[in-house]
Amino acid sequence: MRAWRHERTLSSWLIFLLVATSLVTLSIVGSAILAVRVAQIARDTRESLGREASEMAERVEVLLGGIEARVEVFGELAPDLPATRLTTRMDELVDTGQIIDALYLVDESGITRAASEGPLRHRRSEELVGADLSSNPLFRDARSRGLAVWSDKYLSVISGKVAIGVGVPMADGSVLIAEIDQDYLLLTMRLARGGSGTPMWLLDSRGEMLADTGGEHVSGSASLGDMAAVREALQGAVAGKAFAYRGRDYYLEFAQSGQLGWYVAVKAPAGLDNPQIRSAVVELLAMFAGVIVIGALLAPLWSRGLTQALGSLTARARQLGDGRVQGEWPRGRVQEFNELAADLERMAAVLSERERKFLAIFNASPVAMLVLDGNADPAVLELNDAWARQFGFERSEVVGRSFAEITLIDGQSARGLLAEALAEGAQQGEVMVSARTGRVLLCALSARAMQLDGRAVLIVVMEDVTERRGMEHALLELNTQLESRVAQRTDALAQANDSLSQALTDLRMAQDDLVRTEKLASLGELVAGVAHELNTPLGNGLMAVTTLSDQLRQFRLEVAAGLKRSALDTFVANVDMAATIAARNLNRAAELVTSFKQVAVDQASSQRRGFDLRDMVDEVLMTMLPMLKRTPYVVHNEVPAGLRMDSYPGPLGQVLTNLVNNAVLHGFDGRDRGEIWIIASADGAPGTGSITLTLRDDGSGIAPDMLGRIFDPFVTSRKGRGGTGLGLHIVHNTVTQLLGGSVTVDSWAGAGTAFYLNLPVKAPEPQG
Amino acid sequence: MRVLPPARPLFLSLVLLLAGCAPDEPVRVGFVGGLTGRGADLGESARNGVLLAVEQKNAGGGIKGRRIEVLVRDDAGQPDRAAQAVRELAAAGVDAIIGSQTSATTAAMVPELDASHVLGISPTASSMSLFGKDDYLVRINRNTRDNARDYAEYIRVKRGLRRVALVYDVPNKLFSLSWAEEFKKAMDVAGGEVVLTLPFDPNNDDSHAVAAGELLAARPDCVLMVTTTVDTARLAQQLRQRGSELPLLTSEWASTEQLIEMGGRAVDGMAMVQAHNRDDPSPAFRNFATAFETRFKREPGYAAVASYDATSVALVALERRQGKQSLKEAVLTYGPYQGLQQQIAFDSNGDTRRKVYFSVIRDGRFVLID
Secondary structure, three states, rough: OHHHHOOOOOHHHHHHHHHHHHHHHHHHHHHHHHHHHHHHHHHHHHHHHHHHHHHHOOOOHHHHHHHHHHHHHHHHHHEEEHHHHHHHHHHHHHHHHHOOOEEEEEEEOEEEEEEEHHHHHHHHHHOOOOOOOOOHHHHHHHHHHHHOOOOOOOEOOOOEEEEEEEEOOOOOEEEEEEEOHHHHHHHHHHHHHHHOOOOEEEEEEOEEEEEEOOOOOOOOEEOOOOHHHHHHHHHHOOOOOOOEEEEEEEEEEEEEEEOOOEEEEEEEEEEHHHHHHHHHHHHHHHHHHHHHHHHHHHHHHHHHHHHHHHHHHHHHHHHHHHOOOOOOOOOOOOOHHHHHHHHHHHHHHHHHHHHHHHHHHHHHHEEEEEEEEOOOOOOOEEHHHHHHHHOOOHHHHHHHOEHHHHEEEOOHHHHHHHHHHHHEEEEEEEEEEEEOOOOOOEEEEEEEEEEEEEEEEEEEEEEEHHHHHHHHHHHHHHHHHHHHHHHHHHHHHHHHHHHHHHHHHHHHHHHHHHHHHHHHHHHHHOOOHHHHHHHHHHHHHHHHHHHHHHHHHHHHHHHHHOOHHHHHHHHHHHHHHHHHHHHHHHHHHHHHHHHHHHHHHHHHHHOOEEEEEHHHHHHHHHHHHHHHHOOOOOEEOOOOOOOEEEEOOHHHHHHHHHHHHHHHHHHOOOOOOEEEEEEEEEEEOOOOOOOEEEEEEOOOOOOOHHHHOOOOOOOOOOOOOOOOOOHHHHHHHHHHHHHOOOEEEEEEEOOOEEEEEEEEEEOOOOOO | OOOOHHHHHHHHHHHHHHHHHHOOOOEEEEEEEEHHHHHHHHHHHHHHHHHHHHHHHOOOOOOOOEEEEEEEEEEEOOOOHHHHHHHHHHHHOOOEEOOOOHHHHHHHHHHHHHHHEEEEEEEEOOHHOOOOOOOOEEEEEOOOOHHHHHHHHHHHHHOOOEEEEEEEOOOOOHHHHHHHHHHHHHHHHHHEEEEEEEEEEEEHOHHHHHHHHHHHHHOOEEEEEEOHHHHHHHHHHHHOOOOOOOOOEEHHHHHHHHHHHHHHHHHOOOOEEOHHHHHHHOOOHHOOOHHHHHHHHHOHHHHHHHHEEEEEHHHHHHOOOOOOOOOOHHHHHHEEEEEEOEEEEOOHHHOOOOOOEEEEEEEEEEOOOO
């Protein structure tokens, strides 16, 4: 296949076309003819096989009919013979001609009356007399049909061998059974076949092989009893189909003998094994070979006429290509070739017209253009008018000379540029060119390589860029200056920004320090309050104990002087009273310590735990009691019992302390009475959601201009009077950052202020 | 330049035509059996079982698209011919051989199978001498020991008989003598007695009449025949002609349909083991029996059932074997196999246990007894 991809001469193509066309035609037509012929041969073969099979079946019937007749004749004689003679006659019959292997007479009840396997086997035969053969199929069939019956192949109880038998019924109801020698059966088949060389099979009604004249089978080794196939073959239902047997195809025809119930099968090879089909195929192949040979001989002669006419056209076209001749093209006898000549003539005219047109365009261009050859030192082939004008050269001064030599100041780099253009197809660059006048010009040069007429040439376009390049330089300078000025300004701004950032950081740190200090201060106040609160019960307790000690000393003196009963009673009463007072006060002190310890731990450590809000508010208020006791103001804890939170009680206490302080210091400043209410309500289900804790006072309120800034640090109305301005800032920080809630404020001038703390029941996990 | 348009399709169709002309080599399965001679009843039945199994498989598309071809060889019941048949089949390139029917012919096959590394599957052979060996023969029948025990138990327990006269076939004594000896041992255990063990050689033209006389002279309670179908029928005829009403039994060997045709009324009442249940109502067996009768115009006997099973085992193993796995490995690996009436499971020696059915002939028919 690959070889045909190459270029070939026209005559090769013509020869190939001619031969291929003939072969394709022949193979299509030949296949069709072959198909018809093969079908015809198959039909003929089958018909002749069918005839042969029927004929063979008849012949076998006739030959075996002879045996049947002999047994029948004997059967007619038998009843008249005495017992001893009967056996002798049977022996004779068996002995004659090696046809019958065994003969036995079975009476109507199925009991064997006489038997013979020939005179040499008397003892064995005698043993059979009296045997019950009532179940023997031959006996049964012969009795029931009243006709001679041939058996299929069966295992003989007489000989213990595979046998074929015929059962002949007799007038008195008994049956004579003869077993036929298998070799005789084969002999019969060969006899019936006569001169015909076709192998034959004799099959019993079950399809078991009885004899094969081809000698391939011993009896029993094959069962062709696919009765469906046999029936179809008999009815011609598989006409034309071949029968596959032992790896080869055969035409197989059956005929059934009505008398024997057996089949005769005749077969002939199918497909290429069949001589007729083979010769048909050989004929077709011979025709193929003939076509190839004749085609190969004739085609070159015929193709020569065509190629000659084409040859003169080709020669003429070649001359035109070299620019040698003009005028008429040769004409011949082939119409298509004459048309081709006319077309070529027209094409040549059009081409020369087009060349003139492009030359005019080349010269009309205002851009300077050159055509150079592709040598190492390119020489000028062509130039346009613009180029001559620009550089002041005459055409004749330039054509044929080296481009570098004529014009260039730096010839070496221009040559390099042109060499690159040749290698890569195109190149651009700038070159210094010296014009005829001696003036040096800077030119942009663009060179493009191309193939013209099989040679490499360079198309060169040149443009004077001397002035433009000067302006570009000035612009570039300006730009550079501007950029450096911008960079200086940017540096200065960055420095200023850095120092501002530093100042801001310092301020933040200072603010954090102040907040921490304020928290410590409030802890100090707490400790002072605790100390004060403990002072009273401990003082009372001490006083009771010292009094008791005095009375004990007194009592000892009285005992020394002689104890009176009344003195003892008085002492006991005093001891009782002193103990009661001491115990009550010490209990009170213990209670306070426990309560303070909780508050102190919470505040100092910011521990998270579950707590009851009302209890927690109580504890906070208790720590503030020393401070409030010195004032006329009252705080009401109206938080409902049972509100539980999982949060930070210490910081929350700090928040409440700051808010109460805020009310006392700012809201009630200068007033002789004031009240604070602490209220709470839960939003959502217990244990989840949030709680709104409201702290309201009836003080003077917050000035509207301050209201927006009260949570900012250092905002206070008591500047210079002890206020740090951090209290509410700490409240805001703690609520929003640690407790995860929010704080808002409402204020009415002269009527009071309310802080609303919205707190989640479960405080968020601490960050980081 | 391009190939001219007609050339390419022409070339391609030629290549396809040639490729289509070479079909796959068929898978070859050999059969060895006694198609002529005294065991021809078993041989033909077994051959038909193999043919039916293969034809059904071919109708279902063969083995992975390959057709199966059966090569049939007749051993005529003679050991040397069975060995010769194996040599021929191995040379013809068979993958497996089904056969033979008797233990004598099967035993003669074993050395040839071992030498040629072709797997033999015996449907019916049962001699103890073939049992428990790791060779190129696998068997799907049970062994004589199991059968002989069943007979002994049947005779002593079910029938209450004590004295048994036994006659055995000499040409196949590998089976019949093994059977007789196992039976004798089993009878000793069961408290019975084998009063006579009589050899019978049909090749030597031994007289059935004489043998019958000797059997009766031993004054047994019953007569047990380990002989071919023909000889069982003839001996039964002789025993009945002598007016004996003794219970008769024959080994599983002779339990073919032809026994009834040959023996007539003389075999009425005879008891024997059947290797298959001919009254099985299961659809699998009924379909098989119908197909068999349509195809061969005969009822399938035990040899047909066993050979059909043996062939199915071979075909399943051939289909499932992997790469270079030998067929023997494949047969032992991919079990158990579903037989017509029971599962077939091999031990590592390629032996199986098979269920059996006691039958008795009544009015020309086999009747199953519990």
